[in-house]
Amino acid sequence: xxxxxxxxxxxxxxxxxxxxxxxxxxxxxxxxxxxxxxxxxxxxxxxxxxxxxxxxxxxxxxxxxxxxxxxxxxxxxxxxxxxxxxxxxxxxxxxxxxxxxxxxxxxxxxxxxxxxxxxxxxxxxxxxxxxxxxxxxxxxxxxxxxxxxxxxxxxxxxxxxxxxxxxxxxxxxxxxxxxxxxxxxxxxxxxxxxxxxxxxxxxxxxxxxxxxxxxxxxxxxxxxxxxxxxxxxxxxxxxxxxxxxxxxxxxxxxxxxxxxxxxxxxxxxxxxxxxxxxxxxxxxxx
Amino acid sequence: xxxxxxxxxxxxxxxxxxxxxxxxxxxxxxxxxxxxxxxxxxxxxxxxxxxxxxxxxxxxxxxxxxxxxxxxxxxxxxxxxxxxxxxxxxxxxxxxxxxxxxxxxxxxxxxxxxxxxxxxxxxxxxxxxxxxxxxxxxxxxxxxxxxxxxxxxxxxxxxxxxxxxxxxxxxxxxxxxxxxxxxxxxxxxxxxxxxxxxxxxxxxxxxxxxxxxxxxxxxxxxxxxxxxxxxxxxxxxxxxxxxxxxxxxxxxxxxxxxxxxxxxxxxxxxxxxxxxxxxxxxxxxxxxxxxxxxxxxxxxxxxxxxxxxxxxxxxxxxxxxxxxxxxxxxx
Amino acid sequence: xxxxxxxxxxxxxxxxxxxxxxxxxxxxxxxxxxxxxxxxxxxxxxxxxxxxxxxxxxxxxxxxxxxxxxxxxxxxxxxxxxxxxxxxxxxxxxxxxxxxxxxxxxxxxxxxxxxxxxxxxxxxxxxxxxxxxxxxxxxxxxxxxxxxxxxxxxxxxxxxxxxxxxxxxxxxxxxxxxxxxxxxxxxxxxxxxxxxxxxxxxxxxxxxxxxxxxxxxxxxxxxxxxxxxxxxxxxxxxxxxxxxxxxxxxxxxxxxxxxxxxxxxxxxxxxxxxxxxxxxxxxxxxxxxxxxxxxxxxxxxxxxxxxxxxxxxxxxxxxxxxxxxxxxxxxxxxxxxxxxxxx
Numbered sequence: 032x033x034x035x036x037x038x039x040x041x042x043x044x045x046x047x048x049x050x051x052x053x054x055x056x057x058x059x060x061x062x063x064x065x066x067x068x069x070x071x072x073x074x075x076x077x078x079x080x081x082x083x084x085x086x087x088x089x090x091x092x093x094x095x096x097x098x099x100x101x102x103x104x105x106x107x108x109x110x111x112x113x114x115x116x117x118x119x120x121x122x123x124x125x126x127x128x129x130x131x132x133x134x135x136x137x138x139x140x141x142x143x144x145x146x147x148x149x150x151x152x153x154x155x156x157x158x159x160x161x162x163x164x165x166x167x168x169x170x171x172x173x174x175x176x177x178x179x180x181x182x183x184x185x186x187x188x189x190x191x192x193x194x195x196x197x198x199x200x201x202x203x204x205x206x207x208x209x210x211x212x213x214x215x216x217x218x219x220x221x222x223x224x225x226x227x228x229x230x231x232x233x234x235x236x237x238x239x240x241x242x243x244x245x246x247x248x249x250x251x252x253x254x255x256x257x258x259x260x261x262x263x264x265x266x267x268x269x270x271x272x273x274x275x276x277x278x279x280x281x282x283x284x285x286x287x288x289x290x291x292x293x294x295x296x297x298x299x300x301x302x303x304x305x306x307x308x309x310x311x312x313x314x315x316x317x
Numbered sequence: 318x319x320x321x322x323x324x325x326x327x328x329x330x331x332x333x334x335x336x337x338x339x340x341x342x343x344x345x346x347x348x349x350x351x352x353x354x355x356x357x358x359x360x361x362x363x364x365x366x367x368x369x370x371x372x373x374x375x376x377x378x379x380x381x382x383x384x385x386x387x388x389x390x391x392x393x394x395x396x397x398x399x400x401x402x403x404x405x406x407x408x409x410x411x412x413x414x415x416x417x418x419x420x421x422x423x424x425x426x427x428x429x430x431x432x433x434x435x436x437x438x439x440x441x442x443x444x445x446x447x448x449x450x451x452x453x454x455x456x457x458x459x460x461x462x463x464x465x466x467x468x469x470x471x472x473x474x475x476x477x478x479x480x481x482x483x484x485x486x487x488x489x490x491x492x493x494x495x496x497x498x499x500x501x502x503x504x505x506x507x508x509x510x511x512x513x514x515x516x517x518x519x520x521x522x523x524x525x526x527x528x529x530x531x532x533x534x535x536x537x538x539x540x541x542x543x544x545x546x547x548x549x550x551x552x553x554x555x556x557x558x559x560x561x562x563x564x565x566x567x568x569x570x571x572x573x574x575x576x577x578x579x580x581x582x583x584x585x586x587x588x589x590x591x592x593x594x595x596x597x598x599x600x601x602x603x604x605x606x607x608x609x610x611x612x613x614x615x616x617x618x619x620x621x622x623x624x625x626x627x628x629x630x631x632x633x634x635x636x637x638x639x640x641x642x643x644x645x646x647x648x
Numbered sequence: 649x650x651x652x653x654x655x656x657x658x659x660x661x662x663x664x665x666x667x668x669x670x671x672x673x674x675x676x677x678x679x680x681x682x683x684x685x686x687x688x689x690x691x692x693x694x695x696x697x698x699x700x701x702x703x704x705x706x707x708x709x710x711x712x713x714x715x716x717x718x719x720x721x722x723x724x725x726x727x728x729x730x731x732x733x734x735x736x737x738x739x740x741x742x743x744x745x746x747x748x749x750x751x752x753x754x755x756x757x758x759x760x761x762x763x764x765x766x767x768x769x770x771x772x773x774x775x776x777x778x779x780x781x782x783x784x785x786x787x788x789x790x791x792x793x794x795x796x797x798x799x800x801x802x803x804x805x806x807x808x809x810x811x812x813x814x815x816x817x818x819x820x821x822x823x824x825x826x827x828x829x830x831x832x833x834x835x836x837x838x839x840x841x842x843x844x845x846x847x848x849x850x851x852x853x854x855x856x857x858x859x860x861x862x863x864x865x866x867x868x869x870x871x872x873x874x875x876x877x878x879x880x881x882x883x884x885x886x887x888x889x890x891x892x893x894x895x896x897x898x899x900x901x902x903x904x905x906x907x908x909x910x911x912x913x914x915x916x917x918x919x920x921x922x923x924x925x926x927x928x929x930x931x932x933x934x935x936x937x938x939x940x941x942x943x944x945x946x947x948x949x950x951x952x953x954x955x956x957x958x959x960x961x962x963x964x965x966x967x968x969x970x971x972x973x974x975x976x977x978x979x980x981x982x983x984x985x986x987x988x989x990x991x
Contacts, residue, residue: 152664152668153668153672156668156672159926159971159972159975160669160967160971161927161928161930161967161968162926162930163927163931163933163934164948164964164967167933167948168960168961168964169676171957171960172677172957244790248790251792251794252793252930252934255792255794255934256933256934256937256952257952257953258952271792271795271798274798275794275798275938278798278806279806281802281806283802287799290792290795293792293795294787294792297790297792298786301786301789301790302786305786381895381896383887383892409895409898409900409901410898412895412896412897412898413896413897413898417896417897418896420889420892421889422889425888425889425890426889426890426893427890428890428908428912429890430911431907439897439899439903439907440898440899443897443898443899443903487893491897
């Protein structure tokens with residue numbers, strides 16, 4: 032596997048700035064994922080346990096690299112293992128979006144007519160609506176938890192996929208080779224999967240990366256409001272929420288490190304999205 | 318360059334000007350070693366097809382070559398001052414005041430959100446800060462009249478004027494501060510034929526009235542044959558012929574120039590076959606070895622395909638970039 | 649089409665969009681799993697459940713509920729709080745100005761910052777300054793709003809003591825009162841305007857001091873979009889003929905950049921303001937929470953904690969209508985300013 036990764040990196044690097052963006056973004060994302068995955072084996076302290084004789088609010092030191100929080104937990108350990116929820120939520124929301132949004136988009140825009148209009152109107156209204164507000168409303172209804180967060184985010188994001196797919200489909204639909212396939216009597220499903228879908232994939236990939244980044248930030252936001260996961264599971268968003276009350280004590284380390292991690296993860300996806308967008312839809316910048 | 322003469326009346330002198338830019342990691346010489354001179358009250362016609370480098374040449378004379386182009390060599394001397402050596406601020410001072418430029422497309426050369434009057438006010442007050450807005454508008458009105466536009470139009474927006482009128486406005490702006498040299502880049506290409514003639518006559522009349530020198534850039538040889546004193550023919554960024562217009566008309570030397578002449582329709586003949594120049598414009602990224610023109614030349618020899626011919630003197634103040642033995646051949 | 653036709657068409661288009669929005673919110677409450685009455689009370693008695701259901705009209709058939717809902721909204725009745733049966737409209741109305749003020753100032757900061765940086769970026773194309781600004785634009789978007797808020801509170805507020813870290817106004821001073829002539833009293837609820845109406849400069853400065861950190865937070869996160877938009881529009885415009893023509897006349901570079909290029913590149917920024925408004929409102933909720941501002945966002949969060957679902961529903965509706973109106977206003981303003989449509 033390694034032998035195929037290096038040449039791939041080489042081709043990307045040759046593409047200039049865009050390639051580098053993808054590489055850096057991928058490093059961030061993969062790096063954080065790996066660290067989170069192996070965290071149970073590398074954490075110096077147990078991140079979910081509340082120590083019985085706590086050293087609360089200790090600044091960063093040799094014993095506690097990132098200091099401790101108000102419960103005496105080691106911030107460094109919590110940082111290493113705190114990405115799990117966010118990664119889960121973003122992955123689930125992207126999967127749901129792809130599963131629902133892509134077929135919906137393909138079908139509605141290809142079919143055209145009333146179906147397209149109606150679905151389009153609903154999607155436009157949803158798209159115009161403040162995403163976070165809608166996510167909050169849905170999450171408030173269906174309750175807390177990682178999966179519920181993912182679902183709220185997915186619902187909010189489906190219109191974005193829909194729009195992108197729709198504009199692509201509309202332009203491809205008119206192309207001759209689609210007409211030709213139709214004339215030969217190909218089934219709608221075949222046309223959609225064989226002809227249209229492959230052309231739409233690049234745009235979907237770009238939207239998906241933005242979806243990931245947004246999901247992470249929205250998940251953090253939902254957690255901040257109190258619609259996240261139970262307090263014991265280590266989560267960066269949770270740490271930030273707790274940290275809110277600690278500001279006056281000057282314990283900057285409790286929020287700074289988890290916050291930076293969120294930024295890095297979201298940034299990783301954003302950079303990948305930027306790079307992919309450059310490569311797949313090159314801008315005419317001379 | 319040896320072929321450039323200099324007399325006491327010489328206003329502008331361009332010597333070995335070369336402009337390069339990089340496209341997709343390849344280097345293009347848009348302007349290659351171009352030299353010429355311009356006297357007072359003289360009109361120089363620069364002729365070439367699109368892509369021949371004539372616009373780049375013109376813009377580089379006032380140091381407005383668009384990124385990513387760069388002037389890498391050469392001298393431009395205006396009344397003794399070397400323009401390429403000036404600081405940016407000093408160069409900016411000269412633009413519009415001592416050397417000005419008329420752009421090709423009148424539809425896009427004026428600021429769409431500002432009135433005509435504002436253009437004049439900005440121009441005049443930038444170079445003569447003591448002038449009040451009222452005075453500037455007054456001067457603007459006078460110049461508009463001079464170029465054949467009703468002075469009231471000074472209060473209009475650009476889109477309220479026709480193409481021909483807008484071009485006149487551009488010319489008015491160009492001469493407003495009595496420049497020594499006016500460069501007109503395809504001033505009539507975007508206009509219809511009748512308006513074309515009027516604009517060109519206007520330019521020449523202004524030239525006489527103000528005693529300035531005019532550079533007319535065009536792809537249409539017929540326009541400059543009658544109206545200019547000397548003609549510079551460009552191809553693939555190089556000068557291929559440089560002579561007085563009468564010589565160009567009666568004794569063209571370069572096959573390209575001959576081809577251009579042959580393709581000019583003669584209104585007086587009822588039947589004529591126009592000969593086009595075969596082949597297509599050169600791909601600047603992949604210029605052929607030897608003479609850039611040989612793929613389209615009807616008398617290309619082995620030598621033409623191998624060596625690039627230098628610019629040589631072939632008559633009184635007549636220079637051609639072609640090998641002498643060929644001229645003997647096709648006389 | 650003429651301006652008038654466009655205005656009418658655009659206003660008419662807003663109606664179905666709002667209708668769809670209202671319907672969606674209506675269905676949201678009733679379709680999602682979980683009975684809102686049961687969710688509200690933790691351990692209710694049978695009587696409490698029946699009473700509440702009747703109170704909320706949930707015992708009527710669905711279509712009847714829908715019409716009640718629409719007519720009620722039309723009359724301006726936003727329902728009654730499940731918590732204490734008080735009219736929600738009043739609660740929302742008193743919380744709204746804070747959010748409005750925050751939103752406006754944040755948008756102003758975002759646009760100003762974005763445009764200034766975008767212009768700089770375009771002028772130093774492909775040089776280090778350009779790259780730095782572009783990176784800034786990308787990174788700011790990846791920062792969680794509330795995290796940035798907390799960092800600013802820590803540094804500028806608690807660290808340097810330049811700005812207060814919470815609330816809208818100094819608790820030791822009387823709030824801005826607005827205009828008072830004779831018996832006539834008028835206030836907007838926006839402290840900045842009200843203090844100006846009152847003619848009290850000190851209160852005005854105080855309200856700005858309290859407003860600064862929250863709007864800076866929100867504005868910074870949002871500015872990235874404007875940086876990118878301004879930059880690309882400027883790059884395009886700077887390449888146009890009339891810009892080179894202006895330079896050829898010897899006009900000063902600053903004049904060329906602003907009078908010529910920016911004037912023409914600015915219009916799309918306006919459209920983007922309308923589009924970004926929705927994102928701004930989402931961020932406002934988080935910002936209000938971070939800075940303890942009693943606006944609509946805080947209201948929603950409180951209501952979520954109280955499980956007051958009717959209030960949540962109405963607040964969401966208000967958000968949605970607010971966004972639609974702003975978007976409509978921006979579109980109309982754009983149509984007015986664009987000479988192509990105007991003439």
